Amino acid sequence: MESYLSMKNISKTFGVTGLKANDNVTLDVRRGEIHALVGENGAGKTTLMNILYGIMQPDSGTISLNGKELKILNPIAANKAGIGMVHQHSRLVNEFTVAQNVVLGAEPKKAAIFFDNRKAEAEVAAVIEKNRFHISPEMKISEISVGQMQQVEIIKMLYRKAELLILDEPTSILTEQEIQRLFDTLRELIKRGKTVILITHKLSEVKDISDRITVMRKGRIVSVKDTADVDEREISKMMVGKSVIFDFAKGEEGCRETVLSLEKVSIRKKRQGHPILDNISFNASSCEIVGITGVAGNGLTELEDVIAGLQKISSGSIYHNDEDITNISPKALRERGLAYVPTDRLKRGSSLDTSVKENLILTSHHDFMKRCGVFDDNKISEHSRRLISEYKIDGHSDVPIGTLSGGNIQKVILARELDNVKDFVLFSEPTWGLDVASSEFIYEKMLEMRARGVAVVLISSNIDEILTLADTIFVMYRGRLVAGRASGPDLTREVIGEYMLGLKDDFRGEE
Amino acid sequence: MKVNRSDMFVTAIALLITLSAAFMVMLVMIFIMSETPGETLFYFFAGPLTNKYYLGNMFNSAIPLILTGLGIAFAFRSSMFNLGGEGQVYAGGFAATAVCLAMPAAGAFFGITVSLLAAVVTGAVIAGLSGFFKMKWRTDELISSFLISNALIYIVDNFITGPFDDPGNNLLTTSKVAEQFWFNKIFPPSNLDISIVFVVIIAILAFFYLFKTHQGYEMRMCGVNPEFARYGGINVGKYIMLPMLWSGALHGLAGAVYVLGTSHACFKGFSGGMGWNGIAVALIARNNPIAVIPAALFFAYIEAGAESAMINADITIEIASIVQSVVFFLITAQAIYNFLKYRRKAV
Amino acid sequence: MSSEGFSIPIIHNSISIMTPFLLAAIGGLMTELSGMLNIALEGLILIGAFFSVIFAAATGSLLLGILLGILMTILVSWVFGAITIYLKANVFITGLATNLLASGLTAVLSFHIFGTKGVLMFEELPPLPSLNVPPLHKIPVLGDIFFGHNVFVYMSWIIVVIAWFAIYRTPFGFRLRGTGSNPKAMIAIGLNPQNYQMLGILISGFTCGLAGAVLTLNLGAYVPHISSGRGWIALVVIYLGGKTPFGILGAAFVFGLAESFSNYAQGFIDIPADFILAFPYIITAAAMVIMSIVQNRNED
The missing domain is CATH 3.40.50.300 (P-loop containing nucleotide triphosphate hydrolases)
Incomplete structure (x- = not known):
């Protein structure tokens, strides 16, 4: 024709x-x-x-x-x-x-x-x-x-x-x-x-x-x-393409202890009929990767903001190590040790016109002061040199981060967030738009975190990523969790797809 | 590293283009306006440099500009607009004068310290008000700072010409402050006084504050990308308020330094232009506290040149405002930078 | 004197006083609707004030003076717009530049042409024609309030009506508002938002030119910095008027009334003249803060 x-x-x-x-x-x-x-x-x-x-x-x-x-x-x-x-x-x-x-x-x-x-x-x-x-x-x-x-x-x-x-x-x-x-x-x-x-x-x-x-x-x-x-x-x-098969072992169950827990978290907006987040409850434990997936527009972004403390919730509670942290400020959350790799790397995760070095100290700049209250430049340079080599970042520490490639920007963010991680880290769409090598590097880091006993929450619309990495998988549909199961051979791509499209719902009718 | 240098190169060339355009406009104006353009040009360019008196005065008039330039640079670094500079300088100068007049017998050190402090606090409170409204209710600080400052200009006018007016003369000015408070002249016969040393030190301290302390770091991050700052756990609201306080404080100080160093009294309208020029100085210096010093000197030079041409030739001093407006027009023109960058790549 | 006896002149005067605010604010509204804050209003008024009176004096014709004055103002607003839009400069800084240019240019030209930077008197200029409709003028209260003003007052009201039609009833108005609300929507249908931003600025040049002409021709003289903050107050009037022409008419009237009242009060209460001058800035700042408090409440 x-x-x-x-x-x-x-x-x-x-x-x-x-x-x-x-x-x-x-x-x-x-x-x-x-x-x-x-x-x-x-x-x-x-x-x-x-x-x-x-x-x-x-x-x-x-x-x-x-x-x-x-x-x-x-x-x-x-x-x-x-x-x-x-x-x-x-x-x-x-x-x-x-x-x-x-x-x-x-x-x-x-x-x-x-x-x-x-x-x-x-x-x-x-x-x-x-x-x-x-x-x-x-x-x-x-x-x-x-x-x-x-x-x-x-x-x-x-x-x-x-x-x-x-x-x-x-x-x-x-x-x-x-x-x-x-x-x-x-x-x-x-x-x-x-x-x-x-x-x-x-x-x-x-x-x-x-x-x-x-x-x-x-x-x-x-x-x-x-x-x-x-x-x-x-x-x-x-x-x-010939998909690179990442085959990673699952985390040990022995050391699990609840680190972060959300209870009936909801967000309602005046003009919207249905809630943006609707009664979300789940726990994230040490030595565990919790994967949350869904189709874009079903509440993943809002959930990301809520966990990061950047969006207030209308009802429900959030606990960190059994202490109520509902609607505390992002600053307070950071002080409790939140590490967070955001979806929006270019606007939220980095400041493009600012040097790699200064991007690297966003959450830790208080640690680089001399006694007289002035930055210790040597210490900052040393810090950034160490992270650049540890995270294999291809870029100089004094150039604006905006001049780096997407993969390297993400590595800078990763380096900053993971370097002083305490007991909890949130990843959101960590490999979106990245090449296989960078993605693999990020996966390894995530597993390293789990091995160190950190509780990892992974929000991703990439089902394969969720399937390969997560120990427990949640699926969101129209602001609700419709599935929450330990990963296993029965939880296939197709089954998750059905949850994502709202064809299956484990929690319907439950209140 | 390479990228950095070419960026600096582009910035420098763009600045050069802007300044050349300003000078071109001035040349044209002088040729149109002046009967004796050659002479006028000579006085404009060489006038400020011909004798110790002019040269010293030029440096002296850079003193308040360095302070107001720093004040604006602080605000701009945090993406805040302070258009109330004129009023803050004026009110600061008046507060310093009033304090000195209230204790004519005080010791020099004590009196100067208290009067500078009064000026700093006055400026900070005035600008801080706009910062507070912005933080609390998102009131546009650009308009509010202008309005508040303009209202204050009239109120200070009233004090100077009313209750504080010097009965000894017919000028619209307060009485002179006691002589022990005057700053020492360092370059007679000009007005240049010792405060230039302190102002340069303040610029260096400002540089350290902005680039070497954690507050400076947080303030800059809030300025370049507030979402990034909030994400990183920085209290963004605090950095709406703080830079306005700093900005106002530096403006207030500029007024006090002018009074104690140069005029020794607060005369009506002494702050005219100091606030606006501070904005131009900060823009040319690209908000770098150290670069504020040469930028302020440049502006002082234009003013001194215009003044010299006015006294010795046949143009009026406002020609300087036109030159300044050309600088204002072009200094932020992104297209010039983009054009230069693109050209560099194409070559 | 009855209470009616003194309130009528106050209202009558406030209608005259509000005219420059009103005109500048209507032009500023056009820029605002296209998505930019026009802080050049102040300078544009000054340009209009200066050129209209000197052109009127030079040509001996009020009309020619006004037209040429407006033309000059539009020219300056074009420079402001072109640098902002095409050279992509910061609109606040270029707005300041326009104000600085206006104050510099008027002083330099005044000195160059008349040899003084002070007040320029033009006694030979005819007064502005005022509108008196004999039978209507006789209507009690309303007649006293609404008639006997100069023609600019009525022209400004007509401009408010035209602006309303232009904004809400013409394709131009829709595109202008579309530009301000979502420039991407304009690009997606192939319209260039820059053109509408430019028009928004040029219209502000027109109305500010007229506003300036009102100031000087009414006085028959040019006083340095005669705009004295009216452009800034107009900016706040735009917000207080809810960004609609009739809202602006109302807000401008309130400002006119406040100023008229303070002029009146000056006559029998002993307030320093400087406080009277500060008054408009204070109420404008207060109105702005109160409005943002109210808005903040509504959003939460």
């Missing part, structure tokens, strides 16, 4: 890190299909689509649509060519109504100068009806759900007469029903002759909705298949 969209030999390298986000990528999409673009985090999917939508320019390569070569310099050019993109995070103006957001930039007018709100609502209502959306054009964005916001984004593109729709991870923040509704919409659009590119890393969805699949790994295309010809296992293998 003739290809509708063809992106040929696209390459894109990012300045500072030198990361090859797209390496000679060639993508073909046929008219009227739902084409899934899959791959792990950091595989280069979003970069490729940003190039197609004119948000980024490729270093090399060509794009043609309907056999005509195109230069897409910006999103307006993309819109004109009939390409529309729905971003992962909604790009809407909260104060405006649905109709106002949809027509923004292409507003209907009356008397030549005035915004014609009535006409806008009528036109948007027509698009909504034609494509069978369930939303009212007069509603304000601040009053609608995340799933509806996504519908608005799609309507926005349809209003602009998009023929090819790109959806970037559209399901990651949606509930199951919303996902089904979205898929119905997509099928409806295909019937009307539109073409859809769906970026995702969720395999069940790919199987469910797509016609063809392109798999990306580390900036390259590794496979293009008809969906009907492959099963999820095969796709998964292609996504991860």
Whole structure:
């Protein structure tokens, strides 16, 4: 079949890190299909689509649509060519109504100068009806759900007469029903002759909705298949590559003593109907790695912030060595010996314009004072030299940490946090976007902590990571824990996947 | 290491571009405004250096600028804006004067210490108020510090021209403080006094405080990345308040040093420009306390040049403000830095 | 004298006094809605005040003076905007730069052209026309309050109405607010947020130019630093007015009333003149703090 969209030999390298986000990528999409673009985090999917939508320019390569070569310099050019993109995070103006957001930039007018709100609502209502959306054009964005916001984004593109729709991870923040509704919409659009590119890393969805699949790994295309010809296992293998099998022994059970415990922790926000965290209870003990997993948007981030003391809880209690530490300040928590490797390495975990040396002393700078109250520079340099060699950090201690590669930034954070760990450490998405060597290094450090008797909590949306490392596994779904079991041969990838999607729930009905 | 040096290089070149643009604007202005541009230019550039009197006075007018520059650098280092410098200098100078006038017979050391202390506390309280509102209720410190300081300027005006007015003359000024409180002149016949030594020491101490103490470290981390600081267990609220206190204290001190060293009385409007110039000084020095010293000298030079050109030629001193505004306009222009960095890579 | 007898002139005066605040705040609102804090209002008012009066004197025409004065103010605001937006400079620092430029430029030009940095009197200038509608003027109370002001007062009210329509009823207004609220939303549909930020600044140049013209042409003279903090107070008026044109009208009136009352009080209570000058800053600062306390309460 003739290809509708063809992106040929696209390459894109990012300045500072030198990361090859797209390496000679060639993508073909046929008219009227739902084409899934899959791959792990950091595989280069979003970069490729940003190039197609004119948000980024490729270093090399060509794009043609309907056999005509195109230069897409910006999103307006993309819109004109009939390409529309729905971003992962909604790009809407909260104060405006649905109709106002949809027509923004292409507003209907009356008397030549005035915004014609009535006409806008009528036109948007027509698009909504034609494509069978369930939303009212007069509603304000601040009053609608995340799933509806996504519908608005799609309507926005349809209003602009998009023929090819790109959806970037559209399901990651949606509930199951919303996902089904979205898929119905997509099928409806295909019937009307539109073409859809769906970026995702969720395999069940790919199987469910797509016609063809392109798999990306580390900036390259590794496979293009008809969906009907492959099963999820095969796709998964292609996504991860020859997966390095980490086979680590589990922790001893003999020395376990509760270090941290959460009891019925909940967070409620005024405007949200359901709680963001809902009655979370678990213990983390010495000599144990507790793994907590779930799909993004189900409360992992909030749980991370709660354990780190950066987010207050509405109800429940948290104990550290049987002492109540509910809602104490981050400072007090640090004084109790919290070590924490955060998800957001660049904004929270490090201060990019500050030197490696100064990043390394964030939590321990009080220990480097001379008696006269002034920093002991020799001691600080020695400290940073020791950590740089101990953690094999490739970088000088006096350069801004922002000039280091992602893996090395993470090692600096690791070095700072683990160097004076006491009895508890929290890791959140520690290997997200890192290469295998760095990941392996981090895993070893984590196991070393456990061997030293430290209680380790690992929050990760990477199931394999959880399966290989955790002694006890919890799964979160819509702010609740739906599973909490010791890891074992019965707890497979598939079983965890079922919990993650809310298909299984061990605690339903329990209060 | 390499990266660091090229960053410094870029910074230096960008600063050079900014300063050249400022001088270009001044040249153009002088050529338009002056009947005798050659002469005016001579007085502008060479005037401050032609004799001991001008040279000494130039250094002398750098003294308060070093202090206000340091005050602003402290605030900027913590991502706080203190736009109330003018009022804090003024109120500080007035407090110092009032203390000295209240105890004309006190010993020099005691009197000077108490009067400096009064100025420091006055400045700190005024700026601290904005810091407190910000910490407590997130009131924008940029606007509040300006408003509070402006209100104070009028109130101090009232004291100077009212209850504290010197009946002995028709000038809008307080009486002179007792002579034992005056700072020693070190470069006669100019006004340059001994406080320049102390001010330089304060700049060095400020450098140590910011870069070598744990408070300085925590303050800087809160300034560059508050989320990082909070994550690391630093009390971020404290570092909204503390830098404003420091900033106000240094401004207050600037006022006192000017009164005790130069004017010996608090005259109406003496602080005019000291606060704003402090901001420019801090920006040029990129908030480095040591670099504040040459930056303050540079500004003192421009002012002295404009003054010399005003006295000897036919332009007015406000030409200096225009030059300063060009510096203000361009000093934070990120595009200049990006352009230079990009060019360096391309070469 | 009856209580009505002295309250009516106070209200009447407050309407005149509020006009420059109101105009500057409406322009500042446009910048604010595009997502930037415009602390250059003060300097822009000064530029408008200076140039409108000297151009009016030079051309002998009030209208030409006003137009050229506004043009100069827009030009300066363009410099402020271009450096901030295109050279990506810190908007607070460039705002200060604009204020510094205004005070320097007006002094230098005043000295260069008139040989003085003091007050410039233009006695030959005609007074600003005022609006008197004979039958309506006779209406008790309301007639006394609302009529007999100069034309700028009424123009400022019209500008409030136009601003309301522009903000809430035109595509421009939607894009301006969209820019301030979520610039990424603008980029995603291919609109350049920078253009709207620039327009927000240029409009503030226009209204501040007019505000300045009101100050000097009303007086028939230019007094150095005649803006005397009005730009800063206007900034707070924007917040107190809830960032809406009619809210700003209300807030500006309150400030006008406060100042008018303190002018009146000066007549029979012995308050030092400097305290009267400090008064607007004090109530503005107090209003700002109170507002942030209230906002903080609401958010918790």
